[in-house]
Structures are given as structure tokens and as C-alpha cells.
Amino acid sequence: MAGVAQVSRRMTVANPRRSFLRKTFGKSELWRGVIAIVVFLCFWEIGARSEKLFGYAFPYFGLLPPPTDVALAWSKVLVKWGYWESWYQSFQRVLLGFIAAQIVGIPFGLLLAVNRYFREIFFPPFEVLRPIPPLAWVPASLIFWPTNELSIAFVTFLGAFFTIVINVLGGARTIDVRFLRAAQSMGASQWDLFWRIVLPGTLPSIFTGAAVGMGITWEVVVAAEMISGGGTQGSGGLGFFIWNSYMGGSLPQIVVGMISIGIAGYLSSSAIRMIGNRAMPWRHLF
Amino acid sequence: MQEAIDIMDFPDSTAGADAISGRVDLKSVSKAYGEEWERQEVITNLNLEITPGALTVVVGPSGCGKTTLVNLIAGFETPDSGEILLDGRAITGPSKDRMVVFQETALIPWQTAYENVVFGPKLRGELARDALRQKAEGLLAKVGLAEFMHKYPLQLSGGMQRRAELARALINQPQIMIMDEPFRGLDAMSRGLMQEFFLRLFEENQRTNLFVTSEIDEAIFLADRLVVLSNRPAKLRAIIDIHLPRPRRYQMLSSPEAFRYKRQALEILHQEAMRSFRGSQAVYSASGR
Ligand SMILES: Nc1ncnc2c1ncn2[C@@H]1O[C@H](COP(=O)(O)OP(=O)(O)OP(=O)(O)O)[C@@H](O)[C@H]1O
Ligand SMILES: [Mg+2]
Numbered sequence: 001m002a003g004v005a006q007v008s009r010r011m012t013v014a015n016p017r018r019s020f021l022r023k024t025f026g027k028s029e030l031w032r033g034v035i036a037i038v039v040f041l042c043f044w045e046i047g048a049r050s051e052k053l054f055g056y057a058f059p060y061f062g063l064l065p066p067p068t069d070v071a072l073a074w075s076k077v078l079v080k081w082g083y084w085e086s087w088y089q090s091f092q093r094v095l096l097g098f099i100a101a102q103i104v105g106i107p108f109g110l111l112l113a114v115n116r117y118f119r120e121i122f123f124p125p126f127e128v129l130r131p132i133p134p135l136a137w138v139p140a141s142l143i144f145w146p147t148n149e150l151s152i153a154f155v156t157f158l159g160a161f162f163t164i165v166i167n168v169l170g171g172a173r174t175i176d177v178r179f180l181r182a183a184q185s186m187g188a189s190q191w192d193l194f195w196r197i198v199l200p201g202t203l204p205s206i207f208t209g210a211a212v213g214m215g216i217t218w219e220v221v222v223a224a225e226m227i228s229g230g231g232t233q234g235s236g237g238l239g240f241f242i243w244n245s246y247m248g249g250s251l252p253q254i255v256v257g258m259i260s261i262g263i264a265g266y267l268s269s270s271a272i273r274m275i276g277n278r279a280m281p282w283r284h285l286f
Numbered sequence: 287m288q289e290a291i292d293i294m295d296f297p298d299s300t301a302g303a304d305a306i307s308g309r310v311d312l313k314s315v316s317k318a319y320g321e322e323w324e325r326q327e328v329i330t331n332l333n334l335e336i337t338p339g340a341l342t343v344v345v346g347p348s349g350c351g352k353t354t355l356v357n358l359i360a361g362f363e364t365p366d367s368g369e370i371l372l373d374g375r376a377i378t379g380p381s382k383d384r385m386v387v388f389q390e391t392a393l394i395p396w397q398t399a400y401e402n403v404v405f406g407p408k409l410r411g412e413l414a415r416d417a418l419r420q421k422a423e424g425l426l427a428k429v430g431l432a433e434f435m436h437k438y439p440l441q442l443s444g445g446m447q448r449r450a451e452l453a454r455a456l457i458n459q460p461q462i463m464i465m466d467e468p469f470r471g472l473d474a475m476s477r478g479l480m481q482e483f484f485l486r487l488f489e490e491n492q493r494t495n496l497f498v499t500s501e502i503d504e505a506i507f508l509a510d511r512l513v514v515l516s517n518r519p520a521k522l523r524a525i526i527d528i529h530l531p532r533p534r535r536y537q538m539l540s541s542p543e544a545f546r547y548k549r550q551a552l553e554i555l556h557q558e559a560m561r562s563f564r565g566s567q568a569v570y571s572a573s574g575r
Contacts, residue, residue: 178392181362185380186406186458196405200396282396282438 041067065252070259073252083241090237090264093149093221097156098214105161105213106206109168114198126165134159134220138227152224159220160213167212171205172198204283207276211269218265238264307373308383308461308494310336310359315368317354327519328354331368334513334522336462341488341495343505345551346515346523347558352498353389355520356466359496360386372461382406385455386464390471391447393439399426399450400435406458425453429483445476452487462494469504481507482536489533502555506530506547507539514554517562523554 024030045068046053047061057063065073077083112119112126134155141151179197188196225239242257277283312334318327328351336342346352357363359370361380370377372384386392393402403422407413413421426435429449431442439447448468455463468484469477481504488495488508499505505512512526528547530538538544 176392178388178390179394181360181380182386182388182392182394183405184362185360185382185385186454187382187410192409196409197394203396280396282440 065255069252070255073250074256074259077253077256086236086238086241087260087264090218090221090225090239090261093152093156093225093237094214094217094264094268096153097221098160098210098217100153100157101160101164101213101217102210104157105164105209106168109165110172110194110198110202112165112169113172113202114194126162130162130166134216135223135227138224142228148228152221152228155224156217156220159216163213163216164206164209167205167209168202171202171208175201203276203280207272207280210272210276214268214272215265218261218268222261307338308336309338309373310334310462310494310496311371311374312336312359313369313371315358315365315370317351317358317363317365319354329358329365330519330521332520332522336494336496337511338494339492340510341497341508342511342513343497343499343509344513344515345499345502345505345555346520347517347555347562348500350515350518351520352500352515353466355515356386356464356496356498359462360384360464382410382458383461384464385458385460385462386466387448387451387455387468389466389468391439391444391451393447393451393454395439398436398438399431399442399446399453402439402450403435403454403457405454422453422457425457426450429453443476444472445480448472448480449483452484456487460493462496465495465497467499468497470500477504478536484508485534502548502551503539505551506544507534507536512547512551514551517558523558524551526550 044061044064045066047058048064048066048069050062051057108122112123137155137158138151141154142148145151145154175198179201180193183193183197221237222239222242225237226243238257238261241260242254245251245253245257312332315329315332315334316327317329318325320326332355344352344355354363358365359377361377361384377384393399394405397405400422403426404418407418407421412418423432423435426432429452431446431450431453434442434446434450439450442450451468465484469480472480485508497505497508499508506528509528512528513522514524514526515521516523526547530541530544530547
């Protein structure tokens with residue numbers, strides 16, 4: 001019995017680097033995920049090569065470039081500066097739009113939540129504008145804004161803004177009145193209530209809004225890059241990378257672009273989750 | 287747990303002149319909820335005096351308006367008519383004079399037990415940092431949470447949450463402590479423990495206390511005065527003075543005296559239950575059956 005306790009303790013106190021590796025690679029869910037991806041890739045490979053292998057092309061799969069070709073194309077672009085510049089440009093746009101949306105959206109949502117008059121004035125127009133899809137703003141913003149870059153930024157901003165505001169508003173409005181009352185009877189002013197109860201109580205919704213908003217931002221950026229990048233000013237980015245590959249007729253490279261966006265989106269949402277866990281230590285106790 | 291209680295003593299427990307403050311007077315208080323067309327009287331013309339330095343327990347049928355009464359005294363709600371006085375001054379809103387331990391836990395989830403406890407004094411800037419820390423740690427130890435003070439509420443058991451909440455209320459040195467069914471939802475075992483624990487705290491301090499419950503045994507075990515309310519709308523049905531000796535022991539509940547009190551209270555509650563039953567029957571037959 002004592003032996004068991006000792007062993008298990010030694011495992012948890014092991015040198016932090018080791019235990020990090022163990023935590024990351026010792027998880028069975030990680031390996032399940034890896035196996036699932038490998039199996040999927042095998043199917044894809046066989047499907048894509050079905051014409052040669054079986055003399056008959058599988059529907060849909062038969063038209064795809066096989067993953068080996070994609071990997072080959074990828075290894076070619078990996079060493080090219082242009083590919084990484086596309087990453088950089090898209091990330092820059094996403095971050096710009098996203099951060100701007102946070103900076104404007106969080107205070108706006110909180111104001112809507114705490115001030116009745118503000119809500120009565122600004123909520124109706126907000127609700128009318130909200131259902132308009134971000135991409136429907138593209139033509140108008142291309143006309144309004146002096147440069148392509150600014151119009152992309154604006155559309156990206158809109159994509160995240162509405163989601164963020166709705167989440168913040170909803171989160172702040174559903175804070176339990178018990179906390180407000182408890183704080184109030186201990187002498188909290190309106191200011192204290194806002195900073196110590198409303199704001200931390202809204203954090204979970206802020207991060208939900210950020211995660212969803214981040215997804216929308218990537219969608220919008222890529223679409224906007226395809227639309228505007230196809231024009232006169234070559235504005236780059238991963239969207240343009242795909243578009244360019246399409247124009248050049250390189251199927252494997254299109255897939256490279258798509259997967260790159262998938263990875264970029266995953267990295268972004270992981271970052272948000274990580275910051276969220278840091279900011280809300282009371283949320284991941286289990 | 288017991289031990290921890292006896293060792294520590296309260297800096298503010300010295301029975302001075304202000305130990306007998308905390309008298310609450312309700313003068314023909316009424317409260318109704320809902321819009322005009324579906325107005326629902328919850329408290330009607332209630333006159334009640336909460337004796338300073340005593341433990342007043344309020345019992346009444348479920349839904350009769352006990353929590354509403356608590357909200358009124360705490361200042362979270364205002365009466366439609368009548369007035370509520372604390373030591374002769376009208377109550378205008380929530381204040382640290384009247385701390386409430388709620389029916390459900392109201393510990394702030396994003397603060398640890400310790401942060402919850404120091405929340406009030408820190409906001410008001412009353413104490414120097416070291417003094418505050420010492421006091422908070424002492425209180426938390428007293429309620430048996432010394433090892434848990436840096437845990438978040440979600441990491442504490444139900445009973446621990448209740449005790450943390452008690453500590454949070456006590457550090458504010460209220461004139462009156464208001465407890466709204468604080469032990470509801472605890473299992474019988476920890477409920478019994480919490481009751482004894484709470485009694486020791488009270489008997490040590492003799493702070494004015496208003497304790498709401500729907501458990502008659504709990505009521506008699508704790509009370510100096512037992513206030514029985516009627517069905518909704520809540521009216522005063524009876525006040526029973528409980529003359530069981532202090533310090534109370536759980537065994538006293540099986541004494542003939544306690545039994546008498548219990549029968550007395552149950553009789554009234556039974557009448558109330560019958561009346562509401564008959565009331566609903568009348569509605570039933572009026573609806574054409
Ligand atoms: N904010 C509110 N708005 C409308 N009606 C309310 C409100 N608060 C309470 N009520 C009504 O007042 C009545 C009494 O409620 P209250 O919570 O005071 O009862 P209670 O005696 O505490 O019940 P319980 O023993 O179940 O806790 C109920 O019928 C309830 O529907
Ligand atoms: Mg209640």
C-alpha cells in the first residue's frame with residue numbers, strides 16, 4: 001500500500017520536463033487521434049490512386065491529389081519565402097481584425113449589459129446589422145475604404161465583432177444576482193461590482209466569444225483575400241495562395257493551402273484556450 | 287472541528303455595550319410581487335421584533351415568504367408599505383450591518399475561500415494588510431478550513447462552503463446575522479455537525495441572529511425564540527420562547543420540554559397546512575367538479 005503511494009507520488013513529482021512529455025505523449029486520446037488521422041490518410045491515398053490501382057476511379061476520392069503528392073508539393077513550398085509570407089500576412093490580418101474587435105466589442109457588450117439606456121439606444125441597430133454576413137460587407141467596404149488592406153481588416157473586424165458582443169452581453173446579463181447582492185452588502189460600490197463581479201463573471205463568455213470569433217475571422221480573412229487578391233493589387237495571404245494555386249492549376253498546392261489554414265486556425269484557437277485557462281484558474285479544477 | 291472552536295477566541299466577542307445592538311423592528315410590513323393584474327401578496331402587515339443578542343428562528347410552510355422577509359431585512363428589496371428599523375434607524379439598502387448567508391451558496395466562484403473572506407474588509411480598507419490576514423486566517427481556521435483557504439468554492443464540499451460563507455459573514459462584524467436555510471441540501475450528518483458548530487459560534491458571541499429554516503427540529507435545537515409564520519401571504523402566527531438551557535446539546539431534543547415545543551409548533555404548522563389544503567379544495571370544487 002505504502003509502496004503504491006510512493007510510486008505514484010514519485011511519478012507526479014518527477015522532473016517537470018519529463019512529466020510534460022509524459023503528459024503530452026502518454027495520453028491515450030492523443031494516440032487515438034493520431035491513429036484516426038493515419039487511417040484517414042491511408043484511405044485518401046488509396047482512393048486517390050484508385051484509377052491506377054484498380055483501373056477505376058472512386059467517386060470524389062478519385063479526383064483528389066493523393067496525400068503523398070500533397071506532401072511533396074508542401075515540401076517544395078516550405079522552402080519558399082512566399083509561402084511563409086502568406087502565413088504572416090493572413091495571421092497579421094486575423095490578429096488585427098480580431099484584436100480590434102475585442103477592443104471595441106468587449107466594452108461595448110459590457111456597456112450594453114450594465115446600462116439600460118445604452119442598451120435601449122444601441123441594441124436595436126446592432127441587432128439589425130448583426131444578421132448581415134461579413135462577406136456581404138465586402139463590396140461596400142472596398143468602396144468605402146481607401147486601400148484593399150483596410151477593407152479586409154474592416155470586414156474581418158465585423159466578422160468577430162458581432163459574435164463577441166453577443167457573447168459578452170449574454171454572459172454579463174446572466175451573472176447570478178446572489179454574487180452582486182453579497183458583494184453589495186459587504187460594501188461594494190458600483191465600480192467594485194463592475195470590476196470584481198461583473199467582469200470576472202463575464203470572462204467565460206468573453207473567451208467563448210473569442211474562440212468563436214477567431215474561427216469566423218479566419219473564414220472572413222481567407223474569403224476576403226480570395227476576392228480582393230484576385231484583383232489588381234496582389235495582396236497575398238493564405239487565401240490568395242489557394243486562389244493562385246487554382247489559377248495555376250496545381251491541385252496538390254490547393255490542398256496544401258487548405259491544410260495550412262486548418263493548422264493556422266487550430267493554432268489560434270489553442271492560443272485562446274491557453275490564455276483562457278490562465279485567466280480563469282477557477283474554471284479548470286477538475 | 288470542536289477543538290478549533292474552543293481554542294480561538296473572537297477579538298470582537300467581548301460583551302461590551304454594542305454587543306446588545308442589532309435590534310430589528312418590522313412595522314406593518316407588506317410586500318407583493320408581480321404586475322398589477324396578477325399581484326401576489328407575499329407578506330401582509332407583518333409586525334415583528336427581533337430581539338438583540340438572541341437567536342430568533344423563523345419557521346413557516348415552504349413558499350410562505352421567508353426568503354422575501356430575509357431580502358427585506360437585508361435591504362435587497364424594499365417593502366411596499368411599512369418600515370424596517372435596525373436599532374431605530376430605517377433600513378435603506380444592503381449594508382455590512384446585516385450579513386446574509388444565503389439559501390444557496392453565494393461564495394464568489396472566482397475567488398478562493400480566503401479571498402472571499404477578506405473581500406469586504408479589503409474593499410472598505412478597514413484593516414492593515416497584516417492584521418487582516420491574521421484575522422481572516424484565524425477565522426478560517428476557526429471554521430475548520432485552515433488547509434482549504436486557498437481553494438476555490440467549487441473545490442469545497444457543501445459543508446465547507448457553508449462554513450466559508452459563515453467566516454465571510456463574521457469577518458464583517460455585522461450587527462445581525464441572517465441565515466436563510468443555510469444548511470438545506472446538506473446530508474443529515476453534516477447538517478447535524480453544522481448545527482452544533484453554528485450553535486457554538488452563537489453561544490460564544492451572543493450576536494443577534496435571524497435563522498430561517500423549514501426543519502422544526504433544527505429550529506427548536508437552535509432557537510431562543512421561535513417565530514411561526516402562516517401560509518402565504520406570511521403573517522405572524524405565533525412566537526414560542528424556547529427555554530432550553532444553553533449551551534445546547536443535541537440530546538436535549540429528546541427532552542419532554544423540547545417535545546412540547548415541537549408539538550406546539552407542529553400543531554400550528556399543521557393548521558396552516560390544513561387551511562391551505564382546504565383553500566385549494568375550495569378552488570377545486572369551484573372549478574365545477
Ligand atoms: N422576485 C420575485 N418575483 C416574483 N415573485 C416572487 C419573487 N420572489 C419570491 N416570489 C414569490 O413569493 C413567494 C414566497 O417566496 P419566498 O422565496 O419568500 O418563499 P420561502 O418561504 O423562502 O420558500 P422556501 O421555503 O421554499 O424557500 C413565492 O410564491 C414566490 O413565487
Ligand atoms: Mg426560501
